Amino acid sequence: MNEKELLAERFEAERAQLRAVAYRMLGSVAEGEDAVQEAWLKLGRSDVSEVRNLGAWLTTVVGRVCLDMLRSRASRREDPLSEGEERLRLPDPVVSGLAPIDPEREILVADSVGIALMVVLDTLSPAERLAFVLHDMFDVPFDEIARILGRTAASTRQLASRARRRVQGVAPAADTDVARKREVVNAFVTASRSGDFEALLTVLDPEVVARSDGGTLVPSILRHGAADVASQAVTFARFAADARLVLVNGTPGVVSFAEDRPLAVMSFTIRDGRITGLDILTDPSRLVALGLAL
Secondary structure (H helix, E strand, C coil): CCHHHHHHHHHHHHHHHHHHHHHHHHCCHHHHHHHHHHHHHHHHCCCCCCCCCHHHHHHHHHHHHHHHHHHHHHHCCCCCCCCCCCCCCCCCCCEECCCCCCHHHHHHCCCCCCHHHHHHHCCCCHHHHHHHHHHHHHCCCHHHHHHHHCCCHHHHHHHHHHHHHHHHHHCCCCCCCHHHHHHHHHHHHHHHHHCCHHHHHHHEEEEEEEEEECCCCCCCEEEECHHHHHHHHHHHHCCCCEEEEEEECCEEEEEEEECCEEEEEEEEEEECCEEEEEEEECCHHHHHHHCCCC
16 A cells, blocks of 8 residues: 555545534535545645644644635625524534434534534634634644634633633533433424424423524524414424434434425424424425435
């Protein structure tokens, strides 16, 4: 095996981890793939003979590429999700359960990085997101992150601390019992199908928030409160001939179909046995890109 082939083999060994970093940074599977590909091109142009830890080196490269992509988004005014905006954009969901498990896709959300957390990450500045993701999720030392940002290690530590407080304040810990969460989601689906408004109220937190991303052509929806969300769930269920329980970012969720065509991917945040958040992707073009099929 020559040097180029050996380097390619070492890169492939790191690819799944790099994709996980890029997904958390960008909230987009496709853009994450672009960032990882850019890291591969960078590797081909660099002398890494003195690099002791290639995985760490590649992680920082992907982090730098993602930082540039996030800053480019901001310059194009593609702002993060905000409840005050007319158009909401949810991160790409990672769906499993409709087909045999793809180990690399499972690694993307191995530590249950749910859609709700990804939404909060979108509210951080690019520098805050980089510091939080690389340090808190991947244990990259602050001095290495500081070199990417062109800051001191102390100021980088402050960035991560500020991001951590925002994440903990907006996305407090949810229930972790997967079997119990599956029961709650199943109860929600059953009640929606049967139009049982009272049953829906029993599984919805009184202050539940539902966000729907319909893309550029379909109006987005933001609903507050159990009664409002229950009414919308009953209405939507009339159009969905089939609803399948799946895993969305590692936690129980739902994909709804009509005539074998995906209508929506639903991600649930469940706390104390009740649904506190419901994130729904209904954008037709993005659903097609997910490759969902019965």
